[in-house]
Amino acid sequence: GGAHSQHAGRAIHARQRSPAQQTGFLFGRFLICQVGLLVLARESAKPAGRDVLQSIGLPKMAALEEGFTLSAVPLGVGPHGLLGVEQSDKADQFLVTDGGRTVILYKVSDQKPLGSWSVKQGQIITCPAVCNFQTGEYIVVHDNKVLRIWSNEDVNLDKVFKATLSAEIYRIHSIQGTEPLVLFKEGAVRGLEALLAEPQQKIETVISDEEVIKWTKIFMVFKHPVLIFITEKHGNYFAYIQKFNSHTLSKYMLLLGQEENSVIQSFTASVDRKFISLMSLSSDGCIYETLVPIHPSDPEKDQRVVRSLLLKTVVSGDTRNGVALTVLDQDHVAVLGPPLPSSKECISIWNTKFQTLQTSKELPQGTSGQLWYYGENLFVLHGKFLTVIPYKCEVSSLAGALGKLKHSQDPGTQTAPHFVNWETSRGYRLGSQNSEQSKRILRRRKTEVSVQNPASKELLSAIKKDSEKHIEVELCKFLAIKPTPDFNTIIGDIVSELLGRHKAEPSFYPRNSLMQLIQTHVLSHSLCPGLMEAALEKADVQMLQLCLQQFPDIPESVTCACLKIFLSISDGSLQEAEINMESVSDYSDSVQEEKMEEQTEVLHNGFNAEEENCDNCDRELNKKPQDAAEETTSCPVIPKRAALLNAILHSAYSEMFLLPHLKDIPAQHVTLFLQYLYFLYLKCSENATMTLPGLHPPTLNQIMDWICLLLDANFTVVVMIPEAKRLLLSLYKFVKSQICICSELNKIEVSFRELQKLNQEKNNRELYSIEVLELF
């Protein structure tokens, strides 16, 4: 899907252009892009593309702020860096356990230590200090088996409570809402209280010989603690899930998939209701995800879980140490390590959903390959100092991304007018309205209007009950009256009244009256939004054509709906419709006075395609030369349909809004429309001025823009249709020749500039001369 979303991006990008550029060249630019994609599209035939885009909600913007060091005291001088950073019972305070003998309590916002405790010389801390959230005391383990429990007031660790256990401890987990849990190196878990009650109790062995705990974490799931630990034995990894509400232990074997040889360097996990999502950073530099069920289907049996690739190559593959990862939230992970083999270590934030690197920060002094994340802070050992990097992930707003429109509405004034008076913007002038009056038009005051115009009142009441014929007569009467300044609002009211009745009784469709009203030239789509809707419903192409010609503000979705009807309606029903044919001239009499000598020559704009090496398509095209000739002369649609399509071509639109709707058009209709557009283009290029005959024909720009739009929207579909292949190939060939012309022109431009320079030098006489001057 990634490649697809990229297509969309590129296609849209290619449509941004300066108006100064010539259409032909522009078209060329666009098609290069599309043709390039042909290959890509074939490679990944999975028709995704759009759902990736649709799944994008409001993107979050992750950001790393300026970091700061916690203290000037060097930490982690031992070979294993820090033992750990743990939360204390106060939000801003953290317990930092050094690899040697010291535990320090830091207040992060003040960047200073609040307390520091050390074990005696000869003793060594083996497990990071944690805070017992229920009592506010701190717990640390030294020499693997000795527990020390103390509080803030204690000064000397030697004198605080001590308990010596019978087995070696791997970690103590402490988390809000439960008592601390002790994980022994043999895999057994005990609550702290139970242990303290009987310190010398026997601790059972859970994991097998030579199996070593690699990593562990605790979660609260439904108010109960769930502990996970990962063990390794001979390159195999196992996950154990210990639940405390049911006292069950489940074991899973992690299947590494194809990356059998890789060594897992760092783990992190997050939890939702049913699964623990275990992420691992492997020695190949990729992040894999494993979903481990919390509630196993069959707890007795050994189960297997498979890991899948989540992010590719986030750190350089062959790094020995200094890599770590931690989950930040649902979509973000932080990765510590060098992004390239030669580069310095970095901390980077990746978005796992979009597979993108969000931000990154270099840590030039190196790290210990350890990373902790609590609240809004990331902790890393940068050089010899513990550094805190605040991390923020704010939901970015649309306003932030696109800019915000300011609504400077005075509280006193009325709300924005219901509809726009298109007269003022189009330069129409009705009667002798002055600015005061036109201001009034903008405010719609129905009551006033009806009071002022008895004729319209009469008409409105007629609409409510009378027959279509009678309404027509009333309407004629009304229209015969000299238009008043608020004429357009009254017309709007009449139309909405008519449509209201149509809605209530579907058989009532006052077509003639509506046509007459549209032809007053004062209506706009915003003035009567239901009108085109009704016409679309009735497939009334004549009315739609009229609306397309008259309304300046048709939404793209409606334009597209019209296009769909125009393309799908049968020839038979078209023959019956009365359609304005002024934009279509008889294309069959193609012999024109200014017709250029040779059509293919014109097609290539003077460039000889035979020299070019797009032989493949040439050959294919040349197979049926008669067909090609046929194609250029016969119009693929009947004249009435052509007139309707021309109305679409003439209508105003914004690409951004039109493109999504164009995607919904069925493939054969897209092909038909493309064939028609291509036919128009060929007709255009038949004469020197590049225009079509007729009273109000589509312009070359309009034709080109629509070809681009259609291909943009439906390229992946069109590419698959065999009937469209020849069309695409001829477009491709045309574009290729255009590119050649452009590059030739660029070459010529350089030569011309040189010539100009030479010419100037000639004109510029020497630096010094003596001349004769006579003044008269």
Add this chain to the structure above:
Amino acid sequence: MGEFKVHRVRFFNYIPSGIRCVAYNNQSNRLAVSRTDGTVEIYNLSANYFQEKFFPGHESRATEALCWAKGQRLFSAGLNGEIIEYDLQALNIKYAVDAFGGPIWSMAVSPHGSQLLVGCEDGSVKLFQITPDKIQFERNFDRQKSRILSLSWHPSGTHVAAGSIDYISVFDVKSGSAVHKMLVDRQYMGVSKRKCIIWGVAFLSDGTVISVDSAGKVQFWDSATGTLVKNHLIANADVQSIAVSDQEDSFVVGTAEGTVFHFQLVSVTSNSSEKQWVRTKPFQHHTHDVRTVAHSPTALISGGTDTHLVIRPLMEKVEVKNYDAALRKITFPHRRLISCSKKRQLLLFQFTHHLELWRLGSTVATGKNGDTLPLSRDADHLLHLKTKGPENIICSCISPCGSWIAYSTTSRFFLYRLNYEQDNISLQRVSKMPAFLRSALQILFSEDSTKLFVASNQGSLHVIRLLEGSFKHLHTFQPQSGTVESMCLLAVSPDGNWLASSGTSAGVHVYNIKHLKLHCTVPSYNFPVTALAIAPNTNNLVIAHSDQQVFEYSIPDKQYTEWSRTIQKQGFHYLWLQRDTPITHISFHPKRPMHILLHDAYMFCIIDKSLPLPNDKTLLYNPLPPTNESDVIRRRTAHAFKISKIYKPLLFMDLLDERTLVAVERPLDDIIAQLPPPIKKKKFGT
């Protein structure tokens, strides 16, 4: 009328420096312009855009910011980290204060004119108090991460917007702390650029901050919330400068592509009160980067690397069609950079840091109008004299006999003696210049090369007698009591008796050299003097002003001559008055006392006082030679102004002898050819 051999010289390889900053002063309608060589020029927009003052540059003093304060005080700041105040009377630097923040990139004066803010390389924003005679450091604002490239005060003076790299900060002036930090998108046409430099910011009174940046964007920010309100992508290259009108209803930005865009606040619909900023007009008067723009009430002013100062009047603001309605493109300085030794046919060219001496060639051939004659000897480059030290040359002069060369920088005066032995020349510096001869604004030798006149920047005029290899101080004319205005222009009569001098605004003073006293003062005129000369024999002083008026004043009679009165009564031809470059040199024909020769950058004119004056109905400029029409018509249409526009841009023109002229041209193409290449725009294809 006359036939001349013209030495057409194009080897003066002069390149004006690029324009770095412009600052418009609404109160005095003056424009300060700083160039990349450190020179600061003052243009008087009321006096037909005349460049009335200039402060010579200095190699280490790259000016990055320029602004006016308290009406008439001019400050600049630059990459040497100093803030400089200029003395606009004495035309020198009043003082320089180091801001101690590394190179200074931006500077802004508070709306009330009492405080000065500078943005430095180290990310600091420093506030200075402007005291009556100096500036005083007050405090620092919160230090930012990277250099502050642009600054703008809120019109109320309570907040300041500062553009840096990748973000804009809004400071509260009272506390000096950053209230908002607005991050600017680095994206450029979908490609992430390395950095986004905020080249300019403007703070409007409604709290909107407008920024222009290196990604080609003009962005509108709401400073109250710190959010982006609107974004205009206007260029494929950097947008480098912005200036807002005082009414805040229009602003102008300049891009690295040489385009200047005008934005205006216009109503959304014809009669609604809701207004929005709309890009209205693009102007392409530059080929290179527009480094700076200014917005006067009636015009958009822009300047940049291509060295042109462009003043584009806003036609809707101009009421009458006069000077102000025409587009101005000022390229060359309004002063002479060339002097000439008539006797030895030498030309002395003044550059920023060196002088060049050239000998003109000769020919023995003759020809008719328009012919190019074969040279019997080509022009020679005799001497290349480099200055010592980092200061730019202010002025230079070669004596009429060709034996002396004098030039001056801001702190030193140099005098050289030249000896000619056949083809060899030797140069000898005259040492031990007196202490008072430190800095000269103008240097002039007498016609017989025995006296040297030096206008110093304190308003005094020194007269020095030159002897073989040494000199003697004769006298110093002190400025009139109470004035310290510097004299910028000098003229000496060919007989050596009279010396005329003029400053930037007061009238022209005439001194008697024999008696060493002030002879008279020509009544002062509203417009500055652009050129002065005293005619031989009659001792008539001819004065050209920036409004294109020319006066003739008889020194012996102490009054305007009859011809001058006549032409004032009748008025100059309208086309003469509409010329847009000032007359920079006046000379006379030794044998034809009725002729005055003068030139500006685009024409050369001989005024024949014996002929009738043209009126507005006659053709002023008639380049075509008379055909076979009868003599009657010719005589009837002949008038006093004989104009030639063959040589342009004309930097210097003088009469070498009765039948020989020298014209120094500087074709614009030659200048453009030596500028760095502009941003290339592809004409075809993608």
